Amino acid sequence: MDDTREKIEFDVLFVGGGPASLAGAIRLMQLAKKNNIELEVALLEKGAEIGSHALSGAVLNPIALNELIPDFKEKQCPIETVVRGDEFVFLTEDSSMRVPIVPKQMHNTGFSIISLSRFTRWLGDIAMELGVNIFPGFAGKEVLYDNNGKTIVGVRTGDKGLDKDGKPKGNFEQGIDLMAKVTVFGEGARGSLMQDISKKLDIFSGKMPQVYETGIKEVIQLPENNYFTTSASNDIHTLGYPLGMNTPGGGFIYQMGDNKVAIGFLIALAYEDAMLDIYDEFMKFKTHPFVANVIKDGKVIEQGARTVSNGGYNTMPKLFVNGALFVGGCAAIQSPPALKGIHVSMKSGMLAAEAIIKAFQENSFNAEALSAYQTLFDKSWLKEEMYEGRNFAAGLAKKGITKLIHLGSQYITKGRGIVDNLSTEEDCTTLKPVGANVKADTKKIAYDGTLFVDKLTGVFLSKAAHREDQPCHIIVHDMDICVNECYQKYKSPCTRFCPGSVYEMELDEKSGKPKLKLNFSNCLHCKTCDVKDPYRNIKWTCPEGGEGPGYTIV
Incomplete structure (x- = not known):
């Protein structure tokens, strides 16, 4: 010292x-x-x-x-609403199906919906x-x-x-x-x-290696007459589109007070597709007919992102x-x-x-x-x-019918499942190399600046602020790896897994070769980069105290 x-x-x-x-x-x-x-x-x-x-x-x-x-209500605990009913919905690309049985762990009736910030x-x-x-x-x-x-x-x-x-x-x-x-x-x-x-x-x-999810969340102001005016449930979880069954993740929609709604989407960072853009998946989720009906005529008033440690007991x-x-x-x-x-x-x-x-x-x-x-x-x-819940995250990372078998067996055996102490794989090791022919994403989002906002507008709505003339708090140990290895093999996944456009590949004016640019003032402190980078080449550290997001209602 x-x-x-x-x-x-x-x-x-x-x-x-x-x-x-x-x-x-x-x-x-x-x-x-x-x-x-x-x-x-x-x-x-x-x-x-x-x-x-x-x-x-x-x-x-x-x-x-x-x-x-015990007297939290008398002490004016800031509760938005109370859950009056749970809904679990499976989404296909253009339709939805309400799952008849909501898993017992997701029975939330009587629980409180809150703003964690408040x-x-x-x-x-x-x-x-x-x-x-x-x-x-x-x-x-x-x-x-x-x-x-x-x-x-x-x-x-x-x-x-x-x-x-x-x-x-x-x-x-x-x-x-x-x-x-x-x-x-x-x-x-x-x-x-x-x-x-x-x-x-x-x-x-x-x-077991710790594993994570990245979640993006918005608070949307709805008109006075909205989906929840007549809905019996105000706690909705979704599975399926846009990720399908092989990539773990899903969405949530919760009614808040004053005609607001909390909407979010989480993706397990065990995903394999190096071309997956976490923010784009959230936007696709919002355009689904079922979701779009819930949030129609709304306006995004705050947005944010963070990682969630999801490995549970075996990774403690x-x-x-x-x-x-x-x-x-x-x-x-x-x-x-x-x-x-x-x-x-x-x-x-x-x-x-x-x-x-x-x-x-x-x-x-x-x-x-x-x-x-x-x-x-x-x-x-x-x-x-x-x-x-010790084996849940590992079971969720399985694919197709295997996933359902593991999760179903865990459900009826109080968590043990077919294989106890099911192993997890570190998130930074799961990406697959990008092939020669990259499949173009044909789903284009129409950003209107109101209900659908782009990444930079999302950063603005998070109230993120950093003094730009300070040392960069995001450490990239070796820039050559970014260009000579990561770009060649994975097409720079940091430009897609970061929800704040911190990472940007641009062409060097002199050499004409790609180089990595860091827009660290956009950082939402979600730490996805520290988790998912396939070369362990990125280290997230704290910037000056007092900087970063300024959440008030998410």
Whole structure:
């Protein structure tokens, strides 16, 4: 550690301002008060404010919220609508069929439809009322270890005010070392600090590779008289078109308040077609007659994208190390069959808080003391729910009838299926080379700037903002690989899997050869590039704190 940097000491530091960290911080303060323990607790969030980087479907199973804040309705929890009926629809190219049986994990009647951005802001307010020190606009850039390198002792925030060459400008501010007896990492899917911890402490040893989905979501303003005015269901999930049965993914449409609708589409990053454009698939989904009827005469008012860790139980890392715990999406804590992560993320943070209180009571913060988190996890409904879904993502990645056989057998055997501990394959290894004859996509989207917006308009609607004269936060290790290998073999899939047009291939004026251009100010912080790049040549890192999307209602 650099001894010249400013240091601030806390008892507990939460990294990330999502539902896992916020629920954990709230539960910790509740328990500290109950046990007469004085704690200094901090929470670090890279977004400009709590909620500005929060994006999800989002249907909330209230089980964890009921445990954490039983009077959440009286405390004005921002619920959009309550699910009054579920609908599961199979789409062909030009028709639709309602599936007569909705899988039990997707029974959402009575659950809440929320804006995760608004929900996390509400949790943040409650955490601050309880005494949590929240620091928005600060990105955790480096994990701090003790001298032996085996104990985590805090996090260093990023420097601010650097020019594009990494040199200090007139407004330079050096990052701060936030020290803690226990650091809780809740960065969300593909956390950059988690990647570094994985390399140093080998927390994913013996686990299945983590796998991900990328989801694009919009909030659309509908006219007063719309599909949901007369529909018995307001929670719709779709399967089939435009992906078919071989590529995992599907869509969702949820009724929100004030005649708004949340619509989104997720694609598992295990897909094989290097020419697949994730954003284009979302647009095709919106043009399907069934979907188009739901959203007709609407206007897109916000858009965003992010990756979701979908591997579940078999891909979870070790949950504790000396001085640190791992919660939420960065620890693959997700319920894949239910297509939900909020309630399980919250519960993981709450269990971590219980383990932390126990550690303070014993005044010991090594791995042995913090292993109480694993014990609590193993005894909870969280473990039970995740364990039942342990093979789901791997089964979903199968093709055709094989997929249905695996998923069907898992459904009736409480998750075991035909083969238990079904293996997953790292997403960056699944692309197939592009052949000599690339099949042209004949489906053209008519972007009208209202209901159908192009990628750059989507970036604008996400309110994403980055200072352009700073060091690029997207690291491409070897540009030659992009041109001489990736372009030749895969036709630069980064230009298609990125939903924000960050990556662009252009011709060099002098040589006439293609070269990669990075429009990093378009970045939505979804981290798809870090996951899917077939050469592991791209590394996503945090830009200056406070930058990126500015979500308010997604």
